[in-house]
Amino acid sequence: GSARVVVVGGGFGGATAAKYLKHWGGDKVDVTLIDPRARHTSCVMSNLVLNGELPLKDLRFGYGDLTSKYGVQVIKDSVKRIDPTARELTLKQQVPVNYDVLVLAAGISFKKPRGWIANKNPHAWIAGGQTRLLKDQLQAMPAGGTFVMTIPRSPYRCPPGPYERACLVADMLQSNGGGRVVVLDANEGIQAEEETFSRAFDQLYGNVVEYSAGVELGVVDSNANVVETSLGDFSGDVINIIPTQRAGGLVRNNGLTDGGFWAPVDVTTYESTLAGFEDIHIIGDAQGSGQPKSAHMANAQAKICADAILRKLASQPTDHAERLQNITTNSACYSPITRDTASWLTAVFQYDMDKGAMALAHIAEAGEWTRDNYSEMFDWANNLFADVWG
Numbered sequence: 350g351s352a353r354v355v356v357v358g359g360g361f362g363g364a365t366a367a368k369y370l371k372h373w374g375g376d377k378v379d380v381t382l383i384d385p386r387a388r389h390t391s392c393v394m395s396n397l398v399l400n401g402e403l404p405l406k407d408l409r410f411g412y413g414d415l416t417s418k419y420g421v422q423v424i425k426d427s428v429k430r431i432d433p434t435a436r437e438l439t440l441k442q443q444v445p446v447n448y449d450v451l452v453l454a455a456g457i458s459f460k461k462p463r464g465w466i467a468n469k470n471p472h473a474w475i476a477g478g479q480t481r482l483l484k485d486q487l488q489a490m491p492a493g494g495t496f497v498m499t500i501p502r503s504p505y506r507c508p509p510g511p512y513e514r515a516c517l518v519a520d521m522l523q524s525n526g527g528g529r530v531v532v533l534d535a536n537e538g539i540q541a542e543e544e545t546f547s548r549a550f551d552q553l554y555g556n557v558v559e560y561s562a563g564v565e566l567g568v569v570d571s572n573a574n575v576v577e578t579s580l581g582d583f584s585g586d587v588i589n590i591i592p593t594q595r596a597g598g599l600v601r602n603n604g605l606t607d608g609g610f611w612a613p614v615d616v617t618t619y620e621s622t623l624a625g626f627e628d629i630h631i632i633g634d635a636q637g638s639g640q641p642k643s644a645h646m647a648n649a650q651a652k653i654c655a656d657a658i659l660r661k662l663a664s665q666p667t668d669h670a671e672r673l674q675n676i677t678t679n680s681a682c683y684s685p686i687t688r689d690t691a692s693w694l695t696a697v698f699q700y701d702m703d704k705g706a707m708a709l710a711h712i713a714e715a716g717e718w719t720r721d722n723y724s725e726m727f728d729w730a731n732n733l734f735a736d737v738w739g
């Protein structure tokens with residue numbers, strides 16, 4: 350019969366992998382997608398929910414097209430345990446599921462700061478209820494109020510994301526008579542589009558944004574809305590803790606990160622490089638190949654992974670020079686800077702045969718915020734959403 354490929358996680362990486370495995374593999378593969386939620390809520394564009402420019406419901410995507418157009422089977426459940434020897438997954442509610450090949454695209458989890466209560470000081474870094482909570486808190490902020498954001502050390506998902514959020518919140522406060530946006534960055538400086546964001550902080554939001562780099566986060570008092578840091582204590586009306594990130598629990602607890610934060614993979618197949626995990630592939634934010642953690646990237650990696658799986662199932666090689674030379678991935682992030690302008694950043698990575706790793710081949714950025722970029726951002730996002738779930 351056909352090989353059974355199971356994909357865990359229906360976000361950007363997993364839904365793309367499931368779709369292209371069936372699109373390219375047809376009847377040669379049985380593809381099952383497992384996700385605990387009936388619809389995925391996209392982080393991409395979710396900062397625009399915070400300032401009221403987009404309703405959260407526009408960022409929800411179901412799996413109906415994957416089933417009706419491509420024949421992907423969907424199980425609504427959460428995977429708890431992987432037995433790589435028996436090739437069996439234990440689910441939270443339903444009977445175990447067996448696989449021949451496994452693709453893990455279950456995203457990130459957080460390393461919780463001491464004292465932090467996510468339902469009081471939302472991260473809004475996994476979209477959904479957290480996004481709504483932060484939006485509600487922003488709306489309830491008193492005029493002239495203070496918003497405090499903490500940024501974790503890289504790598505975290507969406508390098509420009511925190512700075513973009515700081516700009517949008519500053520825009521909201523400024524049009525509401527003023528206030529403070531206190532940005533406490535654990536990194537030594539702005540992690541993406543540095544020139545653009547520092548100029549925006551300066552020229553657009555000079556009276557609102559207070560940016561500090563190299564700030565270590567200590568204990569969070571979520572009941573009192575106070576954060577302890579290496580720069581002193583900060584209190585605010587709304588506190589947005591974006592914690593340190595690492596691969597989600599499923600990948601970490603099953604040994605696939607080897608005790609580290611991210612899963613080591615072979616970037617020509619996205620198969621785990623650890624012994625004992627043959628035919629287990631990890632794509633998207635949870636893997637640690639050094640490429641930026643973005644939705645666009647997860648989508649590109651999913652296609653390389655699907656191609657490698659189908660070749661291997663057809664007993665074709667995946668490591669011949671012609672294929673390797675053509676392995677590229679790319680990432681694009683549009684960053685809204687005000688409620689109607691945006692900038693953008695793109696990066697292309699190419700497989701380096703000598704190093705056996707993905708290397709940055711090209712980087713480009715808008716370097717300015719414009720209305721045209723803002724409207725192109727919707728075309729870009731809609732194309733991506735359609736390529737993943739459509």
Ligand code: FAD
Binds near residue numbers: 384456475634
């Ligand atoms: P996800 O998309 O998070 O999907 C993970 C899925 O796995 C979820 O559906 C979850 O329910 C499921 N899952 C988790 N655990 C289990 C389990 N045990 N069993 C079954 N299923 C499970 N990227 C861009 O390219 N461009 C942007 O402009 C951009 N903007 C962003 C803005 C913000 C504010 C944020 C936070 C992120 C942004 N990103 C952007 C980054 C992007 O959202 C992530 O990089 C992307 O979602 C990673 O895809 P993934 O498939 O690894 O994980």
